[in-house]
Amino acid sequence: RIMTRAFRLNLTALSCLALIVGVYLILQALEAAVVKRRSEIAVLRSLGTPPRLIQFGWLAEALSLGVIGSLGGVALGFLGAQFAVRAVAASINVHYYSNTARAASLDPAECLIAVLAGIGASCLAGWLPARDAARTPPAQVLQRGMKADGVKLLDHPLIGAAFIIAGVILYFQPPLELEGNVRFPLAGYLAAACWVVGASMLAGTFFPPLARAMNAVGGSRPVIRYAASQLTKPTGRHRLTVAGLIIAISMAAGMNILIHSFETTIRSWIGYVVKADLFVAAQGIQNASSQNRLSPETWKALAADPDVEAVDIGQAHRVMIDGERAYLMGARYEQAGQRRDIVWVNAPAGGVANLLKDESQESFTERFKKTVGDTLVAPTPSGDRRLTIVGVFADYSSERGYLVVRREYLVEWFDDEHAINLAAYLKPGVDPETVRRRWAAANPGIGVRTNARLREEVLTIFRQTFSITYALKGIGVAVAVTGLALALIGLMLERRRELTTLKALGMSRVEIARATAVEGMGIAIVGCVGGLALSLALGRLLIFVINKQSFGWTLAFQVPVGQLAALGGLILLTSAGVAYAAGYWGANLPADKEE
Numbered sequence: 001r002i003m004t005r006a007f008r009l010n011l012t013a014l015s016c017l018a019l020i021v022g023v024y025l026i027l028q029a030l031e032a033a034v035v036k037r038r039s040e041i042a043v044l045r046s047l048g049t050p051p052r053l054i055q056f057g058w059l060a061e062a063l064s065l066g067v068i069g070s071l072g073g074v075a076l077g078f079l080g081a082q083f084a085v086r087a088v089a090a091s092i093n094v095h096y097y098s099n100t101a102r103a104a105s106l107d108p109a110e111c112l113i114a115v116l117a118g119i120g121a122s123c124l125a126g127w128l129p130a131r132d133a134a135r136t137p138p139a140q141v142l143q144r145g146m147k148a149d150g151v152k153l154l155d156h157p158l159i160g161a162a163f164i165i166a167g168v169i170l171y172f173q174p175p176l177e178l179e180g181n182v183r184f185p186l187a188g189y190l191a192a193a194c195w196v197v198g199a200s201m202l203a204g205t206f207f208p209p210l211a212r213a214m215n216a217v218g219g220s221r222p223v224i225r226y227a228a229s230q231l232t233k234p235t236g237r238h239r240l241t242v243a244g245l246i247i248a249i250s251m252a253a254g255m256n257i258l259i260h261s262f263e264t265t266i267r268s269w270i271g272y273v274v275k276a277d278l279f280v281a282a283q284g285i286q287n288a289s290s291q292n293r294l295s296p297e298t299w300k301a302l303a304a305d306p307d308v309e310a311v312d313i314g315q316a317h318r319v320m321i322d323g324e325r326a327y328l329m330g331a332r333y334e335q336a337g338q339r340r341d342i343v344w345v346n347a348p349a350g351g352v353a354n355l356l357k358d359e360s361q362e363s364f365t366e367r368f369k370k371t372v373g374d375t376l377v378a379p380t381p382s383g384d385r386r387l388t389i390v391g392v393f394a395d396y397s398s399e400r401g402y403l404v405v406r407r408e409y410l411v412e413w414f415d416d417e418h419a420i421n422l423a424a425y426l427k428p429g430v431d432p433e434t435v436r437r438r439w440a441a442a443n444p445g446i447g448v449r450t451n452a453r454l455r456e457e458v459l460t461i462f463r464q465t466f467s468i469t470y471a472l473k474g475i476g477v478a479v480a481v482t483g484l485a486l487a488l489i490g491l492m493l494e495r496r497r498e499l500t501t502l503k504a505l506g507m508s509r510v511e512i513a514r515a516t517a518v519e520g521m522g523i524a525i526v527g528c529v530g531g532l533a534l535s536l537a538l539g540r541l542l543i544f545v546i547n548k549q550s551f552g553w554t555l556a557f558q559v560p561v562g563q564l565a566a567l568g569g570l571i572l573l574t575s576a577g578v579a580y581a582a583g584y585w586g587a588n589l590p591a592d593k594e595e
Contacts, residue, residue, distance in 0.1 A: 520579020
């Protein structure tokens with residue numbers, strides 16, 4: 001169950017990235033609350049309330065939000081898990097191990113950890129607005145129309161560059177070895193966190209160039225000129241908002257790159273290895289670890305069918321290598337060279353036909369830290385067998401990995417001809433579906449699939465496995481866009497007197513809304529460009545570091561250009577709509593009254 005444990009660790013880490021987006025949202029919400037309730041803070045300060053007590057009050061509010069939100073998140077997560085369990089049950093049964101779970105259970109310890117993490121994140125996010133509220137002198141607070149720079153945390157581009165460099169160093173570090181031979185790519189996730197923080201701090205430097213470009217293109221229009229003036233000297237709220245967008249977009253786009261690369265690789269791999277017309281296995285078999293087998297009488301009868309031109313017989317036996325469970329599998333190399341292509345990571349000298357010893361699957365060599373030329377000892381009933389790895393091939397059917405030897409060797413060593421599967425190549429002109437129905441009717445204890453059906457099932461299981469990631473991506477993007485709305489509302493509250501002046505000069509409510517929409521689009525453009533650029537780095541990190549260290553699989557790096565363009569377009573359109581609504585609302589705020 002190594003793969004399920006690694007998959008769970010990866011989902012937990014991805015959830016933590018989503019939590020970071022939530023931290024930005026809480027920070028923005030509390031900052032907006034500080035702006036809106038500035039008069040209340042001023043009255044309290046004027047009455048002699050110490051700054052420490054005001055800060056404590058805001059932290060108490062953040063704590064309350066954390067408690068309510070965390071408890072609500074656990075409840076919603078439990079409900080969502082019910083759907084997730086049903087969605088991925090089939091892929092767990094096929095890829096990992098047989099189970100009968102049909103509903104998610106609630107673990108008190110995990111719930112406690114989730115609640116504490118949420119409360120901690122909320123308090124962390126509330127600390128900066130609380131400090132900002134407590135440090136503002138009463139005279140300044142009572143001054144109407146003043147602008148506050150907001151959180152200065154992200155206004156440090158040099159520190160951001162240092163985080164990027166630290167991420168590059170972590171990129172090349174080995175994984176953390178856990179109990180049960182589970183490898184956790186801790187350095188990979190720390191690299192992702194460093195890059196996210198670094199990009200968040202660097203993003204603010206792009207606002208002034210964007211403002212100059214806006215003035216160069218449409219500076220003669222008051223709406224664009226006003227929006228550009230707000231981005232020329234971005235406040236902490238601008239930086240905070242774009243940081244949230246960058247994190248959400250990079251997480252969503254990075255996962256898109258990983259899934260697209262994985263699916264492209266799987267499709268290519270299936271095209272190489274799934275070439276037989278029919279695939280036969282015993283009913284109930286899940287993978288190489290299953291105890292169900294085809295008897296020699298059964299598979300030999302199928303192989304002797306007059307409609308069959310050739311067959312590949314798959315055999316496997318569990319062995320202990322270096323104290324860990326592994327599998328020896330048998331293959332007919334002369335047939336494999338003719339019928340089944342092999343995706344080589346390290347091809348053997350002389351090709352498949354000249355293989356005399358053995359080869360290993362890629363995740364085996366990653367797991368056992370072996371490579372071409374290394375030797376190992378495999379215990380068998382007829383004695384220990386010393387094997388030399390002469391080639392490494394890519395395979396995505398097992399996370400444990402296996403060694404492949406000539407099938408006749410395996411029969412001799414284990415004195416057993418039972419097969420785990422059979423791949424049949426039919427004679428030209430024979431209909432696979434007709435043969436499938438005939439074999440299934442004559443052998444109720446076996447499962448027979450056609451080539452097309454097997455390919456379809458593999459891709460369906462693949463999509464089910466990654467279905468949960470789409471929810472994480474959607475939540476992250478929704479939270480980031482909500483943060484944009486909160487930031488613009490806070491900015492509108494700060495600009496009440498300024499907006500009143502604009503209206504007095506003849507600017508209509510619609511024009512103010514348009515200016516705010518342009519400003520929001522500017523923030524979204526920086527967020528999209530930064531997020532998509534960061535997603536390319538995160539995509540490579542996920543594929544070549546995190547995925548490789550977790551599962552031992554090499555994937556082809558593929559960028560889904562169309563999907564990323566659609567994601568960027570959706571973010572820009574949504575941001576424009578949200579910003580317009582915030583501007584339309586803010587244009588109606590009176591200068592002498594809080595709303």
